[in-house]
Every structure is written in structure tokens, then in C-alpha cells.
Amino acid sequence: MNTISKTLAVTITTLCSPLLHAQAYPAKPVKFMVGFAAGGAADITARMLAPKLSEMLGQQFFIENRGGSGGMLGTDAAAKSAPDGYTLLLMPAADTVQPAVRRKLPYDLERDFTPVSRVVYGPWFVVIHPSVPARSAKEFVALARKNPGKLNYATSGIGSSAHMAAELFNSLAKVEVVHVPYKGIAEGVTAVASGEVDMIFASIPASLPLLNAKRVRALAVTTAQRTPLAPDMPTLHESGVPGYDRSGWYGVMAPANVPREIITRLNAAIVKIVNTPEMKAAFMKQGLDPATSTPDEFGAFIRNEIAQNIKLVKAAGIKVE
Helix, strand or coil, rough: CCHHHHHHHHHHHHHHHHHHHHCCCCCCCCCEECCCCCHHHHHHHHHHHHHHHHHHHHEEEEECCCCHHHHHHHHHHHHHHCHHHCCEEEEEEHHHCCHCCCCCCCHHHHEEEEEEEEEEEEEEEEEEEECCCCCHHHHHHHHHHCHHHHHHECCCCCCCCCHHHHHHHHHHCCCCEEEECCCCHHHHHHHEEEECEEEEEEEHHHHHHHHHHHCCCEECCCCCCCCCCCCCEEEEECCCCCCCCCEEEEEEEEEEECCHHHHHHHHHHHHHCCCCHHHHHHHHHHCCCCCCHHHHHHHHHHHHHHHHHHHHHHHHHHCCC
């Protein structure tokens, strides 16, 4: 082979190798890291998605639960994994709160990860005890403005997604509803049902049993648009809190520097799977709405969430650890 032929061969190989690498991916099982114990919403989302990815891409996608520190242990492990596409993270909305409430994290969400796709979001209901004299979100806002610091809300803990949702409500509605943290969302909803606390931002599945039993009252949904899960429920935006849009969500992330061709392949598979009628119905049974995106859209979404959370933490005077 002459020099020109060798140079041409090397050039073709260099240009084609990323494509061949992506076409060969995955060539072995892929780990799905979940930073929470089995049985929670993050784990359920990953376990619904993983077998469908296995079917479509021809290799096993298996779950590794690494709970602890509010999901940080699993996120850190994923961040430090090889950038080859064989470790993925099922990322929850709560991960974007951590940079706002902790001075030092062992990872940087923007530096150490490559977004793949958002998967689903979970709208919340604004839920109150029936004794609170408000039949709508507008009436609750008016009540709170007349009684600053006298109404309170429950959450699943300081720095939780529900905490940020309620502080955004305080900010946009120009009210002062006081935070009462609990150990979990179920405990918080129970506290509202018993009349111990006035309000909570709770997931639809966590709210429904007590709503059906008429032990609590739902005033509004927290997303910008009405949700198919409860199409008759008005949004906070419609109810006099303009610009309000907040929900729980889950997405797929890969370590930084995973080849773009692999990210594109994973994104295409996730978008196709999540938007099938079968998966849409399955997710909606869990109180989740499908919400896939491009990698770039998901990256921009994460940056916006982090910035909003930092602003909310400062405005609320939440102590940074």
C-alpha cells in the first residue's frame, strides 16, 4: 500500500470509528444507577424503562440502587464512572436542589454529566385541610396575604423538591406560608389530613387516597399546563399565580465525555419507548406524564432548575450546609 493509500485508509478509519462505535453500542450490559432504595418513584421509573431499552438495544439494562445522602451517593458513583455509555444515571429533580443547599458536592452536575433525555414529570397538587377557608387557589392566596406567617405547609424535608415548590409559590404569590418539614411526603400528607398543617405540595398518587376520602382538598395543579391525570384541575398559573410551573421529574444522564453518537442513540431509543401508547399509559398509572427531550433541551432545563433553586434558597434564607 502506497503512502497516499495508507493516509486515505487512516482518514476513513478515523472518520468512521465513532459511527462504528455507536452502531456497536451496547456490546455488553448497561448499568442504570438509581440513588434511592428500591420501590420509590425513581426506582419504578428506571425499572419501567430498563427492560424496554434491553429489548430495543439488544443488551441488558440493569438497575443498581445506591441510596443515601438524598441520592448523592448514586449520583457521585455515576459521575465517576467511565465515559463509555455503560453506566447511566436515573436523575431526579431533587439532584438540582443539592447545588443550592450544599457548599461542597463531590461532583458538578453540569461539568461531570452529559444529558441524554428527560423521561417523565410528576405534577403536584396544592392540597389543604378542609377546615382552611379557601375553595380555590385564588382564595388561599388572598387568605395567606391577610395572614402573613400564620398558615403553614408541610414537605418531605429541607431542600426537597416539594420545599422548593412551596418557596416558589411564596415568591410568586407574594405570601408568607411557613415551612414545616417532615421525614417523607406520606407523613406530610397525613399531617395535612389530620389538620396538623394547613397545606402541602404533594404528588398526585400520594394525594389521591385522602382526596377520595375527602380528608383533604386539592386547589390546583403545579404545572404550567393542565395535566391529563386531572384535566379539570386548574393550574396555579390560571389561579392567580402567574408564571408558576414546577413538578417532580426524572431524566437519564451519562458521565461527561461519553461519545455524542452513543448519546444520540440512547436518546432516540428513550424517546421512542417513552412515547409509545403502552408506556404512556403505564407511566400515567404511576402519576407521571411522559416528557422526553433532546440532550441539549435537557441540559438547558437542568441549568435553569439549578439557577432557580439557588435563587429560591437564598430568598427563603435556607441554611446552606
